[in-house]
Amino acid sequence: MTRILRGAVALAGAVALSLGAVATGGAAQPTEDDIKIGLLLPESKTTRYEKFDRPYIEEKIKELAPNAQIDYYNAAESPTTQQQQVNTALAKGDQVLILDAVDAKSIQSSVEKAADAGVKVVAYDRLAQGPVDSYVSYDNRKVGELQGRALLEALGDKAQDGQIVMHNGSPTDPNAAEFKAGAHSVLDGKVKIGKEYDTPNWDPNNANQQMSGAISALGKDNIVGVYSANDGLAAGIATALKAAGINVPLTGQDAQLDAIQRILLGTQTITIEKPYKPEADIAATMAVDLAQGKELPANLTPTTVTSGSGDKVPSTLLTPVVVHKNNIKDTVVKDGLYTVNEICTPTYAAACEEAGLK
Structure with missing residues (x-):
C-alpha cells in the first residue's frame, strides 16, 4: 500500500512538472543551481590570465549565479591540450564554454562539436573559428x-x-x-x-x-x-x-x-x-545568460564581427588605452x-x- 502511495505521489509530481513546462511554453529554464560553465584559458606565461582574467570571470559568474559550477582549464599554450579540455568540458555537461583559443583555426572542430552538442561558446579575447555564439574583446x-x-x-x-x-x-x-x-x-x-x-x-x-x-x-x-x-x-x-x-x-x-x-x-x-575587468564581466554575463537559455540583449552585443571561418558573431569590442x-x-x-x-x-x-x- 505504501509503495502504491509513493508511486501515486511521484506520478502526480511528474504531471505537475509537465504541466508547468507546457504553461511556460516548453522545458523549464535552468536555474542557477543547474548552471555549468567551462572556462578555457590559453596559457599562464602571460601574467594576466591567472592574476586577472580567471578571478574576474569567476567572481562575476558567482555574483550573477552564486550556485553555478565553474570548470576551469588552462591549455599551457598547447592547441591539442585545449581540444582535449573541450572534450572534457562537454563530457562534464558544461552548458557554456568561455573560450580563449590557443589556436583560433585548429579549435574550430571543437567549437563545431560543442555546437552539435547544444553547448554555447563565448569567444573571449581571441575570436575562435566556427559557430561561436558571442565574442568579447578589444578593438x-x-x-x-x-x-x-x-x-x-x-x-x-x-x-x-x-x-x-x-x-x-x-x-x-x-x-x-x-x-x-x-x-x-x-x-x-x-x-x-x-x-x-x-x-x-x-x-x-x-x-x-x-x-x-x-x-x-x-x-x-x-x-x-x-x-x-x-x-x-x-x-x-x-x-x-x-x-x-x-x-x-x-x-x-x-x-x-x-x-x-x-x-x-x-x-x-x-x-x-x-582593462581586464570590463572584458571579464561581459564574458561572464554572456555565459550566464546563455546558460539560462536567454537571448543576449543588444547592449551586450552591439556589433558583429566575422570570424576566419566566415561566421557572423554578435560581439562587444572595447576601447584600449x-x-x-x-x-x-x-x-x-x-x-x-x-x-x-x-x-x-x-x-x-x-x-x-x-x-x-x-
Whole structure:
C-alpha cells in the first residue's frame, strides 16, 4: 500500500512538472543551481590570465549565479591540450564554454562539436573559428594603430635616421594579425622596417633571440626603434637591447607590471592597457545568460564581427588605452591593476618619485 502511495505521489509530481513546462511554453529554464560553465584559458606565461582574467570571470559568474559550477582549464599554450579540455568540458555537461583559443583555426572542430552538442561558446579575447555564439574583446586593429602612433611620436625626427624592428606575436593568434595590420597602417611609409618577425606562442625567449639576430644583421647603430606587439615579447627584446647597449623606443601591450616598471626606467616607451575587468564581466554575463537559455540583449552585443571561418558573431569590442610614464597613476593604478606600492619597489623608487607616483 505504501509503495502504491509513493508511486501515486511521484506520478502526480511528474504531471505537475509537465504541466508547468507546457504553461511556460516548453522545458523549464535552468536555474542557477543547474548552471555549468567551462572556462578555457590559453596559457599562464602571460601574467594576466591567472592574476586577472580567471578571478574576474569567476567572481562575476558567482555574483550573477552564486550556485553555478565553474570548470576551469588552462591549455599551457598547447592547441591539442585545449581540444582535449573541450572534450572534457562537454563530457562534464558544461552548458557554456568561455573560450580563449590557443589556436583560433585548429579549435574550430571543437567549437563545431560543442555546437552539435547544444553547448554555447563565448569567444573571449581571441575570436575562435566556427559557430561561436558571442565574442568579447578589444578593438585589436586599434591596438596596433595606437602602438604605431606612439612609436612614431617617440621617434620624432629620428624616424628617418635608421630602421625599426617589428615583433608581431604568434601566427596562430588572430589578434596578432590585427595588431600587425593596425601598426602597419600607421608605420608604412613613415619608417623603414629593417626586420620583421612572428613569434610562435608569444615566447619572450624567442623574441630575445630574434632581436639579437636583428641587431647583428642591421647593426646596433642603425636601429632607431622596436615595435613589440605585447609586453611579454618586450621583456625579451629589452634584455637583448640592453645587452647590446641600445636604448630606443619600444612598444608593448597588456600593461604587465614589469612593463610598467620598464616604462618608469625608460627602457620601454608605452604599453596598451586593455582593462581586464570590463572584458571579464561581459564574458561572464554572456555565459550566464546563455546558460539560462536567454537571448543576449543588444547592449551586450552591439556589433558583429566575422570570424576566419566566415561566421557572423554578435560581439562587444572595447576601447584600449595607451599607458606612458605620465599617466600610470590615471590608468593602471586608478583601474586597480596595481597599487603604487606594487609598482614602486626599492629598485624603482627614484623613477616613481620622478614620475609623481607616491
